[in-house]
Every structure is written in structure tokens, then in C-alpha cells.
Amino acid sequence: MSDSYELLVAKLKRVHVLGTVAGLLGWDEQVNLPPDSADQRGEQMALLAELNHDAASDAGIGKLLGELENAPASLTVEQQVVVRETRRDYDRMTKLPAEFVAEKARLSSAAYHAWAEAKATSDFAAYAPFLCKHLALAKREATYLGWADRPYDYAIDKHDPGMTAARLTALFTELKAGLVPLVRAIAASPIKARTDIFRGFPVEAQRDFLREVTERLGFNYRRGRIDVSLHPFCEGSGADIRMTTRFDADNPLDSLFSSIHETGHGLYEQGLPLALQGTPLGQNAGMGIHESQSRLWENQVSRSREFWAFFEPRFREKFPAQLAAVSPEELYLAVNEVAPTLIRVDSDEVHYNLHILLRFELEQRLFADDLAVADLPVAWNALSQELLGLTPTSDRQGVLQDVHWSGGAFGYFPSYCLGNMIAAQLWFTVLKTLPGLEDDFAKGDFSRLLGWLRTNIHEQGRRYDTLALVLNVTGEELTPKYLLRYLQERYAPLYLK
Amino acid sequence: MSDSYELLVAKLKRVHVLGTVAGLLGWDEQVNLPPDSADQRGEQMALLAELNHDAASDAGIGKLLGELENAPASLTVEQQVVVRETRRDYDRMTKLPAEFVAEKARLSSAAYHAWAEAKATSDFAAYAPFLCKHLALAKREATYLGWADRPYDYAIDKHDPGMTAARLTALFTELKAGLVPLVRAIAASPIKARTDIFRGFPVEAQRDFLREVTERLGFNYRRGRIDVSLHPFCEGSGADIRMTTRFDADNPLDSLFSSIHETGHGLYEQGLPLALQGTPLGQNAGMGIHESQSRLWENQVSRSREFWAFFEPRFREKFPAQLAAVSPEELYLAVNEVAPTLIRVDSDEVHYNLHILLRFELEQRLFADDLAVADLPVAWNALSQELLGLTPTSDRQGVLQDVHWSGGAFGYFPSYCLGNMIAAQLWFTVLKTLPGLEDDFAKGDFSRLLGWLRTNIHEQGRRYDTLALVLNVTGEELTPKYLLRYLQERYAPLYLK
Numbered sequence: 003m004s005d006s007y008e009l010l011v012a013k014l015k016r017v018h019v020l021g022t023v024a025g026l027l028g029w030d031e032q033v034n035l036p037p038d039s040a041d042q043r044g045e046q047m048a049l050l051a052e053l054n055h056d057a058a059s060d061a062g063i064g065k066l067l068g069e070l071e072n073a074p075a076s077l078t079v080e081q082q083v084v085v086r087e088t089r090r091d092y093d094r095m096t097k098l099p100a101e102f103v104a105e106k107a108r109l110s111s112a113a114y115h116a117w118a119e120a121k122a123t124s125d126f127a128a129y130a131p132f133l134c135k136h137l138a139l140a141k142r143e144a145t146y147l148g149w150a151d152r153p154y155d156y157a158i159d160k161h162d163p164g165m166t167a168a169r170l171t172a173l174f175t176e177l178k179a180g181l182v183p184l185v186r187a188i189a190a191s192p193i194k195a196r197t198d199i200f201r202g203f204p205v206e207a208q209r210d211f212l213r214e215v216t217e218r219l220g221f222n223y224r225r226g227r228i229d230v231s232l233h234p235f236c237e238g239s240g241a242d243i244r245m246t247t248r249f250d251a252d253n254p255l256d257s258l259f260s261s262i263h264e265t266g267h268g269l270y271e272q273g274l275p276l277a278l279q280g281t282p283l284g285q286n287a288g289m290g291i292h293e294s295q296s297r298l299w300e301n302q303v304s305r306s307r308e309f310w311a312f313f314e315p316r317f318r319e320k321f322p323a324q325l326a327a328v329s330p331e332e333l334y335l336a337v338n339e340v341a342p343t344l345i346r347v348d349s350d351e352v353h354y355n356l357h358i359l360l361r362f363e364l365e366q367r368l369f370a371d372d373l374a375v376a377d378l379p380v381a382w383n384a385l386s387q388e389l390l391g392l393t394p395t396s397d398r399q400g401v402l403q404d405v406h407w408s409g410g411a412f413g414y415f416p417s418y419c420l421g422n423m424i425a426a427q428l429w430f431t432v433l434k435t436l437p438g439l440e441d442d443f444a445k446g447d448f449s450r451l452l453g454w455l456r457t458n459i460h461e462q463g464r465r466y467d468t469l470a471l472v473l474n475v476t477g478e479e480l481t482p483k484y485l486l487r488y489l490q491e492r493y494a495p496l497y498l499k
Numbered sequence: 500m501s502d503s504y505e506l507l508v509a510k511l512k513r514v515h516v517l518g519t520v521a522g523l524l525g526w527d528e529q530v531n532l533p534p535d536s537a538d539q540r541g542e543q544m545a546l547l548a549e550l551n552h553d554a555a556s557d558a559g560i561g562k563l564l565g566e567l568e569n570a571p572a573s574l575t576v577e578q579q580v581v582v583r584e585t586r587r588d589y590d591r592m593t594k595l596p597a598e599f600v601a602e603k604a605r606l607s608s609a610a611y612h613a614w615a616e617a618k619a620t621s622d623f624a625a626y627a628p629f630l631c632k633h634l635a636l637a638k639r640e641a642t643y644l645g646w647a648d649r650p651y652d653y654a655i656d657k658h659d660p661g662m663t664a665a666r667l668t669a670l671f672t673e674l675k676a677g678l679v680p681l682v683r684a685i686a687a688s689p690i691k692a693r694t695d696i697f698r699g700f701p702v703e704a705q706r707d708f709l710r711e712v713t714e715r716l717g718f719n720y721r722r723g724r725i726d727v728s729l730h731p732f733c734e735g736s737g738a739d740i741r742m743t744t745r746f747d748a749d750n751p752l753d754s755l756f757s758s759i760h761e762t763g764h765g766l767y768e769q770g771l772p773l774a775l776q777g778t779p780l781g782q783n784a785g786m787g788i789h790e791s792q793s794r795l796w797e798n799q800v801s802r803s804r805e806f807w808a809f810f811e812p813r814f815r816e817k818f819p820a821q822l823a824a825v826s827p828e829e830l831y832l833a834v835n836e837v838a839p840t841l842i843r844v845d846s847d848e849v850h851y852n853l854h855i856l857l858r859f860e861l862e863q864r865l866f867a868d869d870l871a872v873a874d875l876p877v878a879w880n881a882l883s884q885e886l887l888g889l890t891p892t893s894d895r896q897g898v899l900q901d902v903h904w905s906g907g908a909f910g911y912f913p914s915y916c917l918g919n920m921i922a923a924q925l926w927f928t929v930l931k932t933l934p935g936l937e938d939d940f941a942k943g944d945f946s947r948l949l950g951w952l953r954t955n956i957h958e959q960g961r962r963y964d965t966l967a968l969v970l971n972v973t974g975e976e977l978t979p980k981y982l983l984r985y986l987q988e989r990y991a992p993l994y995l996k
Contacts (some may be wrong), residue, residue, distance in 0.1 A: 023546075027523065036722050049520075
């Protein structure tokens with residue numbers, strides 16, 4: 003039986019290596035690709051997608067899985083996890099007819115360009131037919147793959163194994179109840195962060211500073227790097243992590259916090275067991291857990307007093323003239339700026355979750371046929387006013403702002419909010435577990451925190467689903483109360499004094 | 500029949516796309532790869548090599564070739580070229596048993612590391628067993644593939660289609676007869692270039708200057724880029740060309756001329772017919788022709804008075820302080836420095852060919868069993884003294900200096916010298932064909948030269964073999980007399996006045 007297992011692992015590694023090649027090409031496309039070389043990159047990506055699909059849906063994998071599932075006693079607990087999770091992936095891959103996959107890929111490509119153009123001209127009607135088709139395909143996909151309680155669940159489970167819309171509804175309802183009063187109170191506060199005082203920060207010095215910060219947080223630059231792209235992202239697996247950031251001389255905090263966010267993702271990927279790469283035990287546990295790692299480092303750690311106690315002198319050393327007129331409190335308030343915006347990606351962490359609640363509500367209605375695609379803009383704007391207190395003046399600032407739906411990525415947005423909740427719950431757990439942890443930060447030492455995350459999250463791979471992992475690590479079911487507590491404790495002293 | 504042809508082309512494009520992916524990974528390895536990520540890159544490259552070999556030796560290609568070869572009348576002249584050249588590639592690919600290919604790959608990997616270590620410690624004896632094995636494999640490879648007149652010819656033909664050792668011997672003998680007296684005379688000249696006066700050239704300004712130069716020569720940065728690596732190289736095919744250079748604040752001419760050399764390669768690849776990519780008509784005509792393009796731009800064009808008439812003011816504008824004490828004649832002499840060195844890659848263009856003659860002589864003796872591997876260092880040193888007037892004091896400066904043999908790349912060195920001869924012969928042809936061409940250079944206009952190369956060389960792809968292409972374009976059989984004339988006309992006025 004161990005022969006079958008070894009054979010299975012060899013096949014999985016092949017799929018994994020093909021995936022890493024495609025990942026590198028994707029990174030290169032956004033970081034290096036000359037402007038007129040996109041056609042060739044498209045051909046390369048298409049061929050790799052085909053090879054990857056062939057390798058991942060190889061009938062040999064199904065045969066080996068069948069053999070191993072019939073003899074579970076011959077497998078270690080770890081091997082059983084690998085078989086279970088590989089079955090999940092394999093079924094997903096093979097339950098979708100090839101024509102369906104091709105149709106979705108074609109539609110995504112066309113819809114992406116339609117979206118980009120519709121966004122530029124704020125013309126939702128031109129984009130609506132593509133969205134209708136994507137929704138129809140998503141419902142077909144749900145029937146191929148099955149769902150827990152309602153079709154939309156397939157899309158949730160896809161990004162966060164084991165999660166359902168019903169569970170999310172309960173979590174988000176409680177979160178909203180606590181969050182809206184806090185948001186309203188801060189909005190009414192006369193205290194405002196000033197970000198217009200950050201001007202003329204040379205890019206080279208910004209680069210040096212963020213390199214120092216991310217290295218100190220624990221990112222291993224011997225197995226990764228950071229470059230520049232239009233939108234920051236993190237790509238790669240354990241052995242070679244490619245992060246990106248962007249620079250604006252008049253917005254150094256954006257670059258810094260983007261980089262720290264991506265470092266959170268990068269630390270997670272660098273912490274996955276290298277020897278198990280290619281198997282589910284060497285893979286991340288889903289989008290929500292991934293986002294919890296980026297958010298924890300970005301928010302709980304790097305917006306803290308202790309973090310800035312250590313890094314503020316270094317920041318001022320790099321930019322003495324630019325920061326001369328900025329007081330320590332002005333700097334710390336700018337780091338924790340709260341200001342409503344229509345645009346999710348520009349949002350502060352207090353408002354951010356409301357952007358997600360809006361999208362989750364609309365996705366549910368779309369899947370339940372309670373809302374027609376044509377009526378999306380009106381529904382979006384109404385919810386925006388209700389949740390954020392702002393109404394978009396054009397669809398490009400509203401329903402057209404995000405790229406996700408143009409790729410058929412429904413059920414993806416909730417992961418962002420899940421990640422925020424998980425980050426806060428992990429945060430209060432680790433604070434209790436490791437006394438004096440925040441004092442470490444004030445000394446520039448993040449190793450105890452990273453070590454704890456390594457052991458409790460990173461090294462677990464895909465052993466547990468999202469909810470089980472949270473329960474295991476924190477000793478409590480996932481709840482929004484820690485996120486609410488964290489936001490209250492961080493922002494009330496700054497804005498509600 | 501056209502169906503079979505289309506099917507063949509589709510299969511060739513697949514091989515091509517896989518090759519471009521491997522090429523990009525190779526570029527990334529030398530430009531971006533984090534230091535501890537080499538293992539994963541090795542796995543990626545190995546898988547791509549396997550996929551590439553499978554695709555290129557696909558029995559379907561052999562079947563289609565057979566069909567098309569049986570009905571040549573149904574094919575256009577271009578299609579016949581594609582079938583002929585594809586047959587050449589396919590036979591090369593399929594005549595080698597898989598075990599042989601694997602054995603050579605394993606040996607090359609081991610021999611590379613053995614070479615690097617032996618070079619570091621100047622310990623030829625430790626490397627000799629690997630070289631013996633490579634030589635034995637090369638002889639086996641020759642028997643698999645066949646040869647014209649003697650086994651060594653297979654290695655020559657591999658890099659320069661149609662070329663033989665006998666033909667090279669005739670060419671090189673004539674070259675040597677003319678070159679040695681010129682070299683001796685220059686060595687005896689009291690006039691010496693001063694390169695020690697180039698100090699403190701900031702890298703950013705060097706980068707700007709070489710970008711301006713290479714763009715003006717015609718490199719299309721919308722389909723390519725230039726980055727930094729330890730050893731300069733050029734990688735990629737028409738749609739996406741990646742060049743590299745290196746920077747030394749105290750040696751700006753090295754970076755500039757390396758970049759121009761790679762630009763010559765890049766211009767050739769950018770000039771190959773994009774629509775025919777993947778077929779032999781979209782591929783370069785061999786190593787010698789490729790090198791002729793890099794050498795022509797590097798030497799005939801960019802070491803000329805006219806080139807510097809245009810670029811010297813721009814160079815001085817970028818580096819006013821650094822060049823203040825350097826007179827125009829000192830600058831031009833430095834650009835055309837001649838000084839013997841033991842190291843091929845550091846050699847000026849006058850001595851360069853003697854380094855190749857040395858290697859060609861030794862490779863012939865090795866293949867003819869006239870020389871044992873153990874006796875290589877002594878033979879190398881004797882030839883070095885005879886040709887260059889210098890004897891290595893250690894093998895790392897002699898027989899261990901080049902990486903090529905550690906990969907079993909015999910028959911490769913002669914292409915460098917072939918390239919120099921071809922460049923000079925093309926040069927005198929184009930000067931005759933396009934009157935006043937050098938005056939263009941003095942105005943910073945290189946478009947007539949590039950247009951001529953595009954039409955006569957680049958757009959021909961692999962339509963002709965090396966010698967036929969030279970004959971077609973220049974109206975004359977390949978001869979070393981133009982290289983000798985060029986060197987005489989360029990260097991005698993500088994050193995023998």
C-alpha cells in the first residue's frame with residue numbers, strides 16, 4: 003500500500019511543480035513583462051493550464067485514491083489527511099466537464115476585458131450580460147460539485163473548506179450589530195488623521211525601510227523577494243515566495259502596509275512544511291486562514307503602539323526632513339486612520355468589513371434569484387448608503403469597482419472578513435498564551451509570535467478545515483467578538499476620547 | 500496535405516511554447532532567483548525538459564513528416580524548408596536513446612559542479628574523469644547521429660548546420676597566417692590604451708546611457724528588457740527578449756559593450772518572423788550566424804569613429820566629471836584597447852580568435868584520440884604560449900577557464916570565430932551596398948543597417964545553412980580575408996602609426 007501512496011505523492015508533486023511554473027509566469031507577467039509580449043504569455047499560460055489540468059485529473063490519481071481509501075488502516079494519520087484532501091481536489095477537478103472548464107475560461111477572459119472597459123466608462127449595462135452568464139455558469143458549477151444547504155454554499159466552501167452561507171450569516175449579523183455603532187461614533191468624532199502631511203518620501207529609502215521591517219518580521223529573503231507591480235500581491239510556494247508592492251512618494255504608509263500585508267501571506271507560505279510540498283499537508287488551509295495571516299501582521303501587529311515604539315526612530319532616521327513636522331501622535335494617528343470611502347481596497351480596517359457585508363448580501367440574493375443582475379447597481383448603492391453612509395455617484399465607484407466577479411469568483415469576498423475575524427481571535431489567544439508578547443515588538447523582536455503561528459497555523463497545512471483549525475488553536479468556536487473587541491480597543495482611545 | 504502541414508505546425512508550436520517557458524525560467528534563475536530556491540528551480544527545469552522532450556519526439560511528428568516528405572509537390576517552398584529542417588531536429592531528438600539523454604544530463608550536472616570546484620582550486624586532475632566521460636559520451640552521440648567526414652563533425656554541424664572540421668581548418672589556417680603578424684606588431688607597439696582612467700561611473704547613469712544606446716541601435720523595449728546578471732546573456736524568442744548586463748563603476752566600457760553585444764543577439768531574435776515562431780523559418784540559423792550579429796553591432800559598428808562621433812557628447816554629458824580628464828583620443832583608444840590576456844572572455848577582438856584556434860585544435864586532437872584528457876593542461880599551455888605569447892601559471896587561467904566542456908558542449912567554440920569572420924564579411928558587403936552608411940551612424944541613425952540585416956539575415960530564419968546564407972548575402976564563399984582586412988583597417992591606424 004505504501005507503494006500506492008508514494009505513487010500518488012509523485013503525481014501530486016508533478017501537479018504542484020506545474021503550478022509553481024504557472025505561478026512564476028503570472029508573477030513575471032505583472033512584474034517584468036514587456037508591454038507587447040502579452041500574446042506569447044497568454045499562449046504559455048494556456049498550455050500550462052492544459053498540462054496542469056491533465057496532470058491533476060489524471061485517471062491514475064483516481065485509481066490510487068480508490069485503492070488507498072479501501073485500505074485506510076495501512077495509512078498513517080497524515081497519509082489519511084492527504085488522501086481525504088486529495089479526493090476533495092480530484093473530485094472538484096474531474097466533476098467539471100472539460101467543455102465547462104473551457105467555457106468558463108473563455109467567458110472569464112471576455113468578461114475581464116468587458117469589465118475593465120465598463121469600469122472605465124462607468125457603463126454597467128455593457129457588462130451586465132457577462133455577469134449574467136457567469137452567474138448561470140456558477141449555478142451549473144454548483145450542480146456539478148454539489149452543495150451543503152443551498153447552491154451558493156459551493157462557492158463559499160471552495161475558498162474556505164467547510165464554511166457555509168448560513169454560518170457566515172450568523173457571524174456577519176453579530177459583527178454588523180457591533181460594528182455599525184463604532185463606525186458611526188468614529189465618523190462623528192472631531193479627531194481626524196492627517197495623511198496630507200506625508201510628502202516627498204524618496205522611493206529608494208522607502209524600499210530600504212520596508213525591507214528592514216519585513217525582514218525583522220521574519221520574511222526569509224533567501225527564499226523570496228519583493229518587487230514592484232501595479233497591485234501588490236504574493237505568489238509562490240515555500241521554496242520561492244515572490245511578493246510585490248508599489249511606491250508613491252506622497253503615500254509611504256500605503257507601500258509599507260501593503261508590504262507588511264503581503265509579508266503576512268509570505269510568512270504563511272514560507273512556514274508550510276517544505277518536505278510535504280505538493281501534498282495537501284504542504285498547502286495553505288484556505289483563503290480565510292491565509293487572509294488572517296496577512297491581516298494579523300498588517301493590523302494587530304504593525305498598527306500597534308509597540309511596533310511603532312521600535313520602528314518610529316528608524317522611520318525618522320530614513321526620512322528626517324519629511325517627518326520633521328509630524329509629531330509622534332500625528333504619525334500614530336495616520337497609521338490608524340479611519341475615514342469612510344466607497345472603494346473597498348482603499349478602506350481602513352474598521353470600515354473594511356462593511357464592504358464585505360455588502361458584497362456577501364448581494365451574492366446571496368443573486369444566487370437565490372432574489373435579485374436580477376440588471377438591478378445590482380440600485381441594490382449596491384442602497385446597501386452602500388445603509389452600511390457606509392455613502393452613495394456612489396457612478397457605478398465605477400460602486401458595483402464595477404472589483405475585478406472578482408468578472409472571473410466568476412463568487413464566494414471569495416467573505417474570506418476577507420473571515421480573515422479579519424480569525425486574525426483577531428488568534429491575536430487574543432496568542433496574547434494570553436505568550437505573556438509580554440507586545441513588549442517583544444517594542445524591542446523589534448517578532449520571533450515568538452512567528453514561532454507560535456508556525457506551530458499552530460503554518461505547519462498544519464490543510465490538515466483541518468477553517469472552523470476546526472480556529473477551534474483547535476483558540477479553544478473556541480469562531481466568533482466576531484474578538485474582532486469587535488480589537489477594533490474597540492485600538493480605535494476608541496484614538497477617536498473617542 | 501495542408502491538414503498534415505497544419506497539424507505538424509501545431510505540434511511544433513507546442514514544443515516552442517514549452518521551450519519559451521523553460522527559457523524564461525532560465526533567465527529568472529540568473530536574474531531573480533533567491534539564493535536558497537535553487538532546488539525548486541531544478542525540479543521545474545527537469546519537468547519542463549521532460550515535457551519538452553516528449554513533445555519534440557512525439558511519434559505523431561514523425562508520422563506527419565513521413566506523409567509530407569512523400570508528397571513534396573503539395574508543399575510550398577517555405578513548407579518544404581520547414582519539413583526539411585524539422586526532419587533534422589526530429590532525427591536528432593529521436594536517434595538518441597532516452598537513457599543516453601538522461602545519462603548525459605546527469606553527467607553534465609555532476610561535471611558542472613566538479614568543474615566549478617576544480618576551477619576554484621585549480622585542480623585539473625579532479626575534473627579530468629568527468630571530461631573523459633563527456634568525451635566518451637560525445638563519441639557515442641556521434642555514432643547515434645552520424646557525421647560527415649569524422650566524428651568531430653557531428654559536434655560542429657550541431658551548432659552550425661553544414662559546417663565541417665575540414666572547412667574550419669582551412670578557414671582558421673588562413674586566418675592565423677594573417678592574424679599572428681598583426682597581433683605581434685600591436686604587442687610591440689609603444690602605444691597602449693589607458694583603461695585605468697575610467698573610475699567612479701555611477702551605475703544608474705550607466706544604465707540610462709546604455710538604454711539610450713541600445714534603443715537607438717534598434718532594440719524594441721516593448722518586446723524585451725535588460726536586467727543584471729553575473730554573466731551577460733540574451734534569452735528569449737521574438738515576442739519577449741530578455742537581455743542582461745553587469746555593472747562596474749570602474750569599468751563602464753565593459754557594461755556598455757556587453758550590452759551592445761547582447762543587443763546584437765536580441766535584434767536578431769526580434770527580427771525573426773514572429774508569425775512563423777515555432778517553425779524552423781522562425782528560428783535562428785545557428786550559432787555562427789547568431790554570433791555574427793552580436794559581433795557586428797559590438798565591433799564593426801560600436802567601436803567605429805562614427806559611432807563615437809555621435810555618442811561621445813552624450814557619454815560626456817552623463818559623466819562630465821569622470822571624463823573631464825579623458826581626451827577624445829584616449830577615449831577612442833580605450834574603446835579599441837588591444838592587450839593580450841589568458842582569459843578568452845576578457846579578450847579584445849584582435850586576440851579573441853587566437854583563443855578559439857587554441858580550443859579548436861585541442862578538440863580535434865581529443866576526438867581523433869591524438870591527445871589524452873590527462874595531457875590537456877600541458878597541450879593547452881604550449882598552444883597558449885605559441886598563439887598568445889602567454890603561459891598560464893595555473894590551470895584555472897588555462898584549461899579550466901571555460902564552462903562549456905563541463906556540459907559536453909564540444910564544437911561550440913568555433914562558432915565564436917565563425918561569427919567574427921561572418922560579421923566582417925557582412926560588414927564589407929553592406930558598406931558596398933549602402934553607400935554613406937557610416938555617416939548615418941555619426942547622426943545616430945542605425946536604421947538602414949538594421950533594415951538590411953532584417954531582410955538579408957533575420958527574416959531568412961533557418962532557410963539556409965551557415966555557408967549558403969553567407970554566400971547568398973555576400974556573393975562570395977565565407978573567407979577570413981574580410982576579418983583580417985577589418986582588423987587591419989581598425990587597429991593599424993591606432994597602434995602602428
